[in-house]
Amino acid sequence: MPIALLALAIAAFGIGTTEFVMMGVLPQAAADFGVSIPSAGYLISGYALGVVVGAPLLTAAAVRLPRKTMLLGMMGLFTLGNVLFALSPNQEFGVAFRFLAGLPHGAFFGAGAVVASSLVEKGNRAKAVSMMFMGLTLANVVGVPLGTLLGQRVGWRATFLVVSLIGVVAMVAIAKLVPHQGRPENPSLRGELGAFRRPQVWLALAIVTFGLGGVFACLSYIAPMLTDIAGYSPGHVTVLLSLAGVGMTIGNYVGGRLADKRLMPSLYVSLLALAAVLGIFTITAQGKVGAAITIFFVGLAGFMIGPMMQARIMEKAGGTPSLVSAAVQSAFNIANSIGAYLGGLVIAGGLGLVAPNWVGALLAVFGLSIAVVSGGLDKREERQQLALA
The missing domain is CATH 1.20.1250.20 (MFS general substrate transporter like domains)
Known part of the structure; x- marks a missing residue:
């Protein structure tokens, strides 16, 4: 499998961690913001709403961009959203920044799946896509438990700052490892x-x-x-x-x-x-x-x-x-x-x-x-x- 798939898997790991670790640190975030657990649940649904809205809108907006540029842009937005969420002064800003962090989720995976399948021969395309999504599933094995533990010991904000760091690492990996894709044909x-x-x-x-x-x-x-x-x-x-x-x-x-x-x-x-x-x-x-x-x-x-x-x-x-x-x-x-x-x-x-x-x-x-x-x-x-x- 091409080494470029590792870069996509790192990004998927960060995305998977930020999506699901919120469930593990929800009590700490609720206490910090001074709200109830059910009210803090909007931090989860805010991200999900961002995914649903962002997947079609951002993909449509970037239809003419080279797919590598698209991947870097989506990870940049993802990283920014997580940094801002970690610095949120209250619940309202927290929900807004979780929504922002969720916007590039679907658009990244959409472009990433196309890029992954283009790196291999036709008979290995689903395998290549699964290697990218391996990062998402590994997030549930490693990222979420460790992120939850970090949030419980140090604070939930530290968890999302680490997720932001993963986003930066993913951007560097994509820039270095993913070959230039060129513009989509007849965008x-x-x-x-x-x-x-x-x-x-x-x-x-x-x-x-x-x-x-x-x-x-x-x-x-x-x-x-x-x-x-x-x-x-x-x-x-x-x-x-x-x-x-x-x-x-x-x-x-x-x-x-x-x-x-x-x-x-x-x-x-x-x-x-x-x-x-x-x-x-x-x-x-x-x-x-x-x-x-x-x-x-x-x-x-x-x-x-x-x-x-x-x-x-x-x-x-x-x-x-x-x-x-x-x-x-x-x-x-x-x-x-x-x-x-x-x-x-x-x-x-x-x-x-x-x-x-x-x-x-x-x-x-x-x-x-x-x-x-x-x-x-x-x-x-x-x-x-x-x-x-």
Whole structure:
């Protein structure tokens, strides 16, 4: 694999850390700003909103820029947002700067996926994209636990200053290691938007939204599941989340390789496995050993889907992949919101803390049904092409 992928992985590590470490240092930030925990939760949703808004807007605004320039600009904005957040005088400024830090998230990954796939031969493109996203999954194994520990010992502001430093390192690495990309051929916002006229693009985004929504229905409420149902102490939750992160990392690695070989069959199996694991988790959550094993497989099955869908949507976008590639990140964060919302509904309805796993299983099955429809359209197009030949 090209050394340039290391630069993209470093950037992905920083982005993944800043997105998820906020959950670990939320109590410290709330106390510092003098607000309640629920109010401090806007620091999480502010970032997610920035991702959803920024992915299409910044990608569209930079459609004519060379992709290396785009990557450097996005990491510069990311670094600035995190520095400003670390210096926030109050909650209101904090939410605004978290929004700013989230804006370049989707645009970076959209451009990064295109760059990563351009560095290798066609048969290795999904693998190359998965190597970039390896940084994102490793953030859950290393960055989030260490960032949480730093925030607890030194203060949450120190955590985000370190994240800013990672952003600077990523910018240097991109400048040194990523080859000059040149301007995109025939750059056109109309052409990029034209990709959204393809039904297969919307089906791919729907698979991400609902299939990965199943993962977040579970993970959003994993802490109370592990403490109140499985019987773990709060101190063990971080370790178990790291175990889920290991599963995510392996899943991302395996998913990238399977996508290059047999994308759609591998996607069907991954979604089916995710639905099965989430269903099983409603039973295994009752014990410590079973819960620990199952949470690993939730991360494994769920994150096999990511590189497959990134490869799928770039394939279906044709020659205009940047905007739809960035849209995957918006769909990912919408999946996060939908999963968390529906999981919260069933808990509030009195169905218990393991009920979000059933919701997640149903969402994964729904995602699988959309994937089957998409695969059916592929076969119909192939038959039409053979008939015309």
